[in-house]
Amino acid sequence: xxxxxxxxxxxxxxxxxxxxxxxxxxxxxxxxxxxxxxxxxxxxxxxxxxxxxxxxxxxxxxxxxxxxxxxxxxxxxxxxxxxxxxxxxxxxxxxxxxxxxxxxxxxxxxxxxxxxxxxxxxxxxxxxxxxxxxxxxxxxxxxxxxxxxxxxxxxxxxxxxxxxxxxxxxxxxxxxxxxx
Numbered sequence: 001x002x003x004x005x006x007x008x009x010x011x012x013x014x015x016x017x018x019x020x021x022x023x024x025x026x027x028x029x030x031x032x033x034x035x036x037x038x039x040x041x042x043x044x045x046x047x048x049x050x051x052x053x054x055x056x057x058x059x060x061x062x063x064x065x066x067x068x069x070x071x072x073x074x075x076x077x078x079x080x081x082x083x084x085x086x087x088x089x090x091x092x093x094x095x096x097x098x099x100x101x102x103x104x105x106x107x108x109x110x111x112x113x114x115x116x117x118x119x120x121x122x123x124x125x126x127x128x129x130x131x132x133x134x135x136x137x138x139x140x141x142x143x144x145x146x147x148x149x150x151x152x153x154x155x156x157x158x159x160x161x162x163x164x165x166x167x168x169x170x171x172x173x174x175x176x177x178x179x180x
Contacts, residue, residue: 002067004058011051014041014058018048022067028098029066038062074113075106078133083142085120091131095122107136123147124157132159 004021018039019025030048033039038061041050052058060067079086087107089095095103108118123135123146137143149155
């Protein structure tokens with residue numbers, strides 16, 4: 001938990017003040033933190049548009065990793081050719097979205113660092129907490145081909161579940177479908 005004592009001559013929006021103090025904080029991350037009651041202004045939850053002024057106290061219930069401006073790790077490519085990229089997504093980052101650190105942004109940064117065009121489109125998604133391989137298309141033809149192959153189940157997805165402790169029985173195969 002970080003506690004900030006606001007020191008400014010004129011009132012300023014809380015979101016702007018926090019992003020000035022912690023450049024790693026994006027609007028997406030701030031909105032999520034507010035929804036999860038991790039930002040308190042003078043002990044109360046307030047909208048990010050609230051103006052803070054000299055003497056106010058802001059408590060942030062965020063980790064140092066969320067607040068620090070650490071360099072974004074490069075994406076790890078398992079395979080790349082002229083049409084597709086297969087990237088290894090670590091657990092804990094989103095594939096896409098408003099956050100500053102997403103798999104798509106990592107892929108684009110790696111392509112830019114190599115002097116290649118940065119156009120890469122997701123063909124499917126994995127949950128933030130899930131690690132695994134993600135297909136990205138570098139062209140519209142590759143995107144159409146991959147999405148059609150996924151839709152027709154020509155590309156098979158497999159998931160591995162890691163458990164802690166000793167399962168009983170020690171080995172098993174579970175086949176089921178997700179329902180909405």
